[in-house]
Amino acid sequence: MGSPQDSAQGGVAARLAAAGIEVPPPPAPVAAYVPAVRDGDRVWTAGQLPFVAGILPVTGKVGTGEGCVSADVAYGLARTCALNALGAALTVVDDLKRLVRVIKMVVYVASAPDFFGQAAVANGASELIAVAFTPGHHARSTVGVNALPLDASVEVELVLAVR
Amino acid sequence: MGSPQDSAQGGVAARLAAAGIEVPPPPAPVAAYVPAVRDGDRVWTAGQLPFVAGILPVTGKVGTGEGCVSADVAYGLARTCALNALGAALTVVDDLKRLVRVIKMVVYVASAPDFFGQAAVANGASELIAVAFTPGHHARSTVGVNALPLDASVEVELVLAVR
Amino acid sequence: MGSPQDSAQGGVAARLAAAGIEVPPPPAPVAAYVPAVRDGDRVWTAGQLPFVAGILPVTGKVGTGEGCVSADVAYGLARTCALNALGAALTVVDDLKRLVRVIKMVVYVASAPDFFGQAAVANGASELIAVAFTPGHHARSTVGVNALPLDASVEVELVLAVR
Numbered sequence: 001m002g003s004p005q006d007s008a009q010g011g012v013a014a015r016l017a018a019a020g021i022e023v024p025p026p027p028a029p030v031a032a033y034v035p036a037v038r039d040g041d042r043v044w045t046a047g048q049l050p051f052v053a054g055i056l057p058v059t060g061k062v063g064t065g066e067g068c069v070s071a072d073v074a075y076g077l078a079r080t081c082a083l084n085a086l087g088a089a090l091t092v093v094d095d096l097k098r099l100v101r102v103i104k105m106v107v108y109v110a111s112a113p114d115f116f117g118q119a120a121v122a123n124g125a126s127e128l129i130a131v132a133f134t135p136g137h138h139a140r141s142t143v144g145v146n147a148l149p150l151d152a153s154v155e156v157e158l159v160l161a162v163r
Numbered sequence: 164m165g166s167p168q169d170s171a172q173g174g175v176a177a178r179l180a181a182a183g184i185e186v187p188p189p190p191a192p193v194a195a196y197v198p199a200v201r202d203g204d205r206v207w208t209a210g211q212l213p214f215v216a217g218i219l220p221v222t223g224k225v226g227t228g229e230g231c232v233s234a235d236v237a238y239g240l241a242r243t244c245a246l247n248a249l250g251a252a253l254t255v256v257d258d259l260k261r262l263v264r265v266i267k268m269v270v271y272v273a274s275a276p277d278f279f280g281q282a283a284v285a286n287g288a289s290e291l292i293a294v295a296f297t298p299g300h301h302a303r304s305t306v307g308v309n310a311l312p313l314d315a316s317v318e319v320e321l322v323l324a325v326r
Numbered sequence: 327m328g329s330p331q332d333s334a335q336g337g338v339a340a341r342l343a344a345a346g347i348e349v350p351p352p353p354a355p356v357a358a359y360v361p362a363v364r365d366g367d368r369v370w371t372a373g374q375l376p377f378v379a380g381i382l383p384v385t386g387k388v389g390t391g392e393g394c395v396s397a398d399v400a401y402g403l404a405r406t407c408a409l410n411a412l413g414a415a416l417t418v419v420d421d422l423k424r425l426v427r428v429i430k431m432v433v434y435v436a437s438a439p440d441f442f443g444q445a446a447v448a449n450g451a452s453e454l455i456a457v458a459f460t461p462g463h464h465a466r467s468t469v470g471v472n473a474l475p476l477d478a479s480v481e482v483e484l485v486l487a488v489r
Contacts, residue, residue: 032289033303037266039205039324042365044267047304061276103363104370108306111473113387118475126358140359141373141483143434144473147274147307149282157304161365195452196466200429202368202487207430210467224439271469310437310470312445320467 012132013096026091035088043160048084049152050077059151063112069153071117078124081156102138104159111144118142125156175295176259189254198251206323211247212315213240222314226275232316234280241287244319263324265292265301271318274307281305288319338458339422352417361414369486374410375478376403385477389438395479397443404450407482428464430485437470444468451482
């Protein structure tokens with residue numbers, strides 16, 4: 001496992017670029033809250049939905065039944081949420097290289113009541129972070145919920161160490 | 164957007180008073196946990212239910228169906244939760260003027276499975292904070308859940324910067 | 327209420343031993359995330375399921391209906407989750423005596439939609455912490471959710487102060 005310094009040396013941008021991944025522009029500020037807050041050497045992001053260019057390409061609960069979003073599709077949505085969370089962090093730091101590591105991630109998966117594969121879905125977010133950061137490992141809580149805003153399938157929030 | 168210093172100059176109390184809003188007395192300590200913990204220059208509140216004078220005036224899941232709590236009513240409940248969270252913070256700081264800003268808010272909305280308007284409900288909490296603080300903007304996660312303690316409709320937790 | 331120093335003087339280990347409670351070995355590292363992250367003088371644990379020796383002895387939603395896990399059983403599961411969270415913290419500090427206090431706990435209870443006794447379930451986790459720490463009081467959020475990973479009944483995460 002590399003040292004946190006590795007990530008600080010421009011590593012996040014370089015690693016994402018090497019993987020062909022682009023951090024999306026940060027979301028537009030909203031009325032009553034903001035995409036992220038910097039608190040000393042920590043950044044707390046708002047919960048991020050899997051928006052792509054301002055729309056949710058997929059909505060609905062994750063599960064195995066008819067009409068449900070599959071776990072495989074939801075894995076990709078969780079990855080998008082994590083990427084959007086990095087974009088959110090960029091609203092309060094001026095460069096990706098200031099992001100040192102992800103401390104904590106919470107992944108909420110809108111779930112059919114008989115779906116229990118939330119961890120595999122959440123890996124979409126965790127593995128994106130593992131590509132971007134060294135060390136990429138973070139503490140994570142993953143829970144199923146019965147509904148998310150706008151019928152989104154996944155929501156991800158991060159607490160990051162920055163400098 | 165004002166500086167954090169604005170809020171520190173007695174601003175929270177003055178702003179709430181100007182808006183005719185009174186912070187409720189902090190909840191009585193409970194057996195195994197407390198309303199808030201101070202950790203250096205941060206206060207973490209327990210999740211707050213929309214108690215008014217010790218009772219929940221409304222209970223039930225938020226949604227559009229028969230027997231559901233409407234989003235409009237739930238907006239007011241979220242506001243009450245946020246106000247109670249400020250009361251909870253007062254159990255560990257001696258004056259509202261020590262509250263500098265809200266860093267993070269999580270809003271849990273007890274939801275009918277086909278209700279996806281959680282963000283509008285959560286604005287009740289965010290807009291109360293925007294009245295009380297300058298800057299009032301905070302990072303927020305909003306999720307639906309299928310049940311909250313005592314059949315409450317909304318629960319709100321805060322992490323605040325204090326001094 | 328004792329001072330934080332009490333817990334720092336080897337108190338956590340001594341108190342748990344006096345109560346006949348053993349902290350389980352920390353969980354094996356998983357692919358994309360870790361059981362806990364240390365961030366300065368704070369430890370953030372991953373959400374912990376009520377594993378005992380690598381298996382979930384009980385699964386299912388908590389409630390009063392047929393086939394549901396009872397609140398009494400779930401109380402014990404919440405206690406196990408909290409114990410596992412201490413084990414998780416030991417992956418990033420070298421001794422229990424470095425754990426000063428629990429700042430924040432979040433308890434997710436997989437719930438039947440008409441079950442509202444989540445607080446009594448969560449007391450299983452809070453009371454374990456109250457045995458281990460002086461002061462044992464912490465801020466807590468307790469919510470019901472419709473599904474947890476692996477059909478677990480309870481999940482608990484902690485933020486701890488360490489030194």
